[in-house]
Amino acid sequence: MKPMLPIEEYFGKLELVHSFYGAMPTGVSVSETGRIFICFPKWGDDVRFTVAEIVEGRLQPYPNLESNLNNPSDITMTFISVQSVIADGRGTLWVLDTAAPNFSEPIKGGAKLVAVDLKTNAITKVYTFAEDVVLPTTYLNDVRFDFRVGKSGYAYITDSSSNGPGAIIVVNLENGNAFRRLNGEYSTSPDPYFLPKVEGEILMNRNTDGSTSPFRMASDGIAISPDGKNIFFCPLTSRHLYSISTETLRDRTIPDSNLRYHVQYWGEKGASDGLITDAKGNVYAGDYENDSIRKILPNGMMETIAHDPRILWPDTFSIAPDQYLYVIVNQLHRQARFHYGKDLRQKPYSLLRIKIDELPAPTF
Known part of the structure; x- marks a missing residue:
């Protein structure tokens, strides 16, 4: 009889919330009343x-089907291609529309942040x-809010461009004035020395004609501290975590050339897509190379709270009032663009959750 060999240990009590048998999801947000948006x-x-x-285990277009039918004659009131949804804890769902289907150049005037x-x-x-905020290369990825500053609060959006400068876009919600910060800086750019490896294989663009190129995407994950004073962020193709003061980001008297000196480096946390913070200031980050979810404490210590073969590309996180951490798992790395045109994804995609016994970070 052959001996049983040791195998890798998996842990973390994950629960299945919803299975997706249609299109691939990226974003999830749970409202203060427990409503779940995708x-x-x-x-x-x-x-x-x-x-x-x-709703009752079924997907319903939100806020209605008409809003989801892109109308070229009214692109500001209809959604084109939404990358992120955020329930702000005070009765509003924010919808971040890239206006860039298939990572195309954003449709002029279509990129937007919508309050529902x-x-x-x-x-x-x-x-x-404006055109100096959303560039031809821009891909609006994720957004965080703080309603404690200014008259109506501020939004902070990551530009995760694959062929242009990454940045954090700051939006004054009172008047809509927006501007780019950390534009093309190292902290918002792909790590040029990073070689992602998922399911034992190097992740790279593999085209149908046989050509290949490195997979590179800029600032993606973003989270805000519970007091609203700091933003945490990371490029998608990187293992590094950074933070910067939100006051510094908003202060345009600080030249862009000097802003890099205000960035704090938190070390490696694994290669992450989404980020989120809880009410105690802990940062949660996926590790798509290792099927894991990490928790980074305010003192910089890190622990792994889940390591499970079902965590095939942890994308977006949301912390709900029920003190669960919700995560979209969507097999992003198995898309056809990475495998010479062959789609290796296996349905269903999933929405999972794990009890963390912590509340979401407040925004107001």
Whole structure:
């Protein structure tokens, strides 16, 4: 009888919340009342609606189907390709529309940040961006909010461009004024020495014609401290974690050339897509190379709270009032673009959760 050989240990009690048998999801957000919202960017799948709510176990277009039917004659009030949805804890769902299906150049005037009232399910505010903010290379990825500064608060958005400068876009929610910070800096750029390895294979662009190129994406994950004073962020193709004071980001008297000196380096945390913070200031980050979820404490110490073969590319996180950490798992690395045109994803994609016994970081 052959002896049983030791195998890798997996841990972390994950629960399945929802299975997706259609388009691939990227974003999740749980509201203060427990409503769950999902988004589906248009990356080649048959996306019938780019924003949805899970209602009694089924996906329903949100806020309605009409808003999800892109209308070229009214691109500010209809969604084109949504990458992120964020419930702000005070009755609003924010929708971040890249306006860049299949990572194309953003449709002019279509990239936007949209506020939807969760009581009326109606769009109440739309913020669009000037051409010096959303560049031809821009891919709006994720957003965090703080309503304790200014008259109406601020939003902080990552530009995760694959062929242009990464940045953090700062938006004054009172007047819509927006500007780029850390534009093309090392901390918002792909790590040129990083070689991602997922499921034992180097992750790179592998085209149908047989050509290959490195996989490179800029600043992606973003999280805000519970007091709103610091932003944590990371490029998608990097293992590094950075932070910067939000006051510094908003202070345009500090030249862009000097802003890099205000960035704090937190060390390696694994290669992450999404980030989130809880009410105690802990940062949660995925590790897509190792099927894991990390927790970085305010003192910089790090622990792994889940390591499970089902965590095939942890994308976006959300912390709910039930003190669970929700995570979208979507097999992003198995897409056809990385495998010479062969789609290796296996449905269903999943929304998982793990009990962390912590509340979401407040925004107001």
